Amino acid sequence: MIAPDLETGAERLAGLVERSEAVVAFTGAGISTECGIPDFRSPGGLWTKHAPIPFDQFLGSQEARDETWRRRFAMDETLSKARPGRGHRALASLYHSGKLPGIITQNIDNLHQASGIPHPKVCELHGNTSYAACLDCGKRYELKWVKDSFDQSGRAPECVECDGYIKTATIAFGQSMPPAAMQHAEELATSADLLLAIGSSLVVWPAAGFPLMAKRNGATLVIINREPTDFDDIADLVIHHDIGDVLSRFIAD
Numbered sequence: 001m002i003a004p005d006l007e008t009g010a011e012r013l014a015g016l017v018e019r020s021e022a023v024v025a026f027t028g029a030g031i032s033t034e035c036g037i038p039d040f041r042s043p044g045g046l047w048t049k050h051a052p053i054p055f056d057q058f059l060g061s062q063e064a065r066d067e068t069w070r071r072r073f074a075m076d077e078t079l080s081k082a083r084p085g086r087g088h089r090a091l092a093s094l095y096h097s098g099k100l101p102g103i104i105t106q107n108i109d110n111l112h113q114a115s116g117i118p119h120p121k122v123c124e125l126h127g128n129t130s131y132a133a134c135l136d137c138g139k140r141y142e143l144k145w146v147k148d149s150f151d152q153s154g155r156a157p158e159c160v161e162c163d164g165y166i167k168t169a170t171i172a173f174g175q176s177m178p179p180a181a182m183q184h185a186e187e188l189a190t191s192a193d194l195l196l197a198i199g200s201s202l203v204v205w206p207a208a209g210f211p212l213m214a215k216r217n218g219a220t221l222v223i224i225n226r227e228p229t230d231f232d233d234i235a236d237l238v239i240h241h242d243i244g245d246v247l248s249r250f251i252a253d
């Protein structure tokens with residue numbers, strides 16, 4: 001059912017959380033918009049101005065690698081200033097109360113970890129843009145190192161160990177999904193008795209399959225999103241209101 005208003009939706013959600021033992025959250029861009037992070041896919045979003053650079057182009061030319069890094073550095077002011085919002089803090093409170101075994105996220109902004117949830121409990125389907133790694137040997141690089149190196153040489157640096165290409169630890173278009181994260185997401189989805197799909201339009205696959213997997217496995221499915229989603233019809237509760245407003249009552253501190 002679609003909640004007729006914010007208060008009714010939030011009350012029903014509180015009842016469902018109360019009765020659940022394993023609440024798993026599946027989060028998308030909508031949970032981070034109140035933190036100042038734009039939804040790249042939204043009209044007027046970054047990706048409507050610059051089409052994302054596909055993975056094969058990144059691999060294929062120095063120019064594409066340089067441009068990818070220039071764009072990442074241009075976003076750094078926004079990304080490094082962002083702090084967890086009410087939705088992140090509410091989920092962190094549920095985690096600390098023992099109710100929430102983990103989060104599956106489409107976001108790359110690191111804000112669930114910044115809210116106090118340990119890194120291994122956050123399953124990042126599309127990676128993390130707050131650090132970088134060598135595509136060949138996996139060596140981790142901090143963004144500051146990449147920026148300093150870029151500023152000195154004028155070009156995207158290569159790995160000091162193996163000369164491999166260094167890229168943010170995100171999954172680019174055309175790059176295969178990370179097997180460990182996919183496995184972790186499946187474990188979380190099938191262990192949930194309540195799945196909260198928050199701030200995702202549920203159109204990006206295979207990520208969107210996890211709420212569906214939870215529902216088919218018997219979990220109660222709640223969708224909290226400003227806009228309607230393709231899964232509204234199968235959800236047990238749909239709340240079309242502001243995520244922070246809906247979730248703020250779960251913030252413990």
Ligand SMILES: [Zn+2]
Nearest residue numbers: 134137159162
């Ligand atoms: Zn390397």
